[in-house]
Amino acid sequence: MRSSDIIRSIIILLLFSIIYSSIIVSDTILDMNKEWAKYRCNPLFMPFASAFGHSNIDNFKYCVSKISNNNMPDLMGPTKLNIDLLGKMGGNLNTNITSSNGFVSMFRDNIMNSFGSIYGILMGVIAEFYKLSVSMKDVLGKTIGVTRTLVYTLEGSITTMESANDTAFMRSLRKISKLKGKSKGCFSGDTKIKLNTGDYKRIDEIEINDTLEYDTHVLATMKITNITPGTSDMISSVYMIPNGDNDDILVTGSHLIYDNVLGKFVCVRDYRDSIKTKRCLDVVYCLITDNHTIPIGEYIFHDWEDTPNKSKDIVR
Incomplete structure (x- = not known):
């Protein structure tokens, strides 16, 4: 058999295979198209x-x-x-x-x-x-x-929220939330406080920018109810602390006073010289000072922001 015959045979087989494959593909395409x-x-x-x-x-x-x-x-x-x-x-x-x-x-x-x-x-x-x-x-x-x-974008939002959380407004909100429900200590309105001039004023007559002894400047004054709303019950019990010729000090038991023996602030109700009374104070008064202390006679009380670690060193 000549080589040309072999080539023709191969070509015929290839053509047949292609035609057969085309028919199968066409049938498959028709079925899939349906x-x-x-x-x-x-x-x-x-x-x-x-x-x-x-x-x-x-x-x-x-x-x-x-x-x-x-x-x-x-x-x-x-x-x-x-x-x-x-x-x-x-x-x-x-x-x-x-x-x-x-x-x-x-x-x-x-x-x-x-x-x-x-x-x-x-x-x-x-x-x-x-x-x-x-x-x-x-x-x-x-x-x-x-x-x-x-x-x-998420990182920027988180950073923005963290920055907003650190603003003075948010710090104030956190501070207010901490104060919510907390019983603050205050004084009777006739409590006498010595000014840096040597004169005395009742605490209910103290004004903003007054200067107390030991160069303590008044930043704010407060008049606060001591009666639970809707009842006749006192919020805080009243204690008496002897104060010599300056009259006794009437103060609520939750207020902080500096204990010279312990070297730290303690609640008035836990102070060794305090005496619990049956006095009812409908209204009490308090101050906020620049060094967070209120000197009264021989005692040092904390101001309204009664967190001990905020007060400056006690200098007498």
Whole structure:
């Protein structure tokens, strides 16, 4: 048998195989086209929608819309743009694949031209896959950018909240919340307090900017009820502390007084020289000073902001 006969036999077998394969593919395409709704969003068939008589771009948009349900349209805008690009690339790829149908007729005419067409198709497919990889890289980069933007936005929000939490307003709110429900100590209105001039004033007559002894400046004065609203019950019991010629001091038991023996502030009710009385003070008075102390006679009391670690060193 001559070599030319062998070549012709091979060519005939190839042609038969191609024709047979084309028939099988055509039947498969017809079957799938009947059930297109079932397969149209399958990733394996989406790029070849035009082969089933449907637009690649329209089919791709339908599937994307079905999957995403129109969630986050603004955030997914860049991704949608790239998806459209992928759809166009799929259309180009499908066009190249469709153009390969002409390869059968060209193969019958000229084997060399057929090989040239195959080479061109392969190069076209490679080029499209390269474009696809570049587009996917771009989509990934934009997704990372959006994610970073969200992270930076969250970090900025957290920083803003932390900054707002550290403002004077928030500190005041926290301070007020700590004071809520806390029983503050106060004095009877006729309690006499010595000024830096040597004169005495009742505490209910003390004014803002008065200067007490030991150069203690008055920042605020307060008049406070000692009766629980809606009842006749006192909020704080009244204690008496002897004060020599300056009259006894009537003060609520929750007020803080400096104990020279212990070297710290203690509640009046726990002070060794205090005596609990049955006196009822409907209204009590207190001060806020620059050093958070109120000197009365031989005693040092804390002011309204009775947190011991706020007061300055006791100097007598």
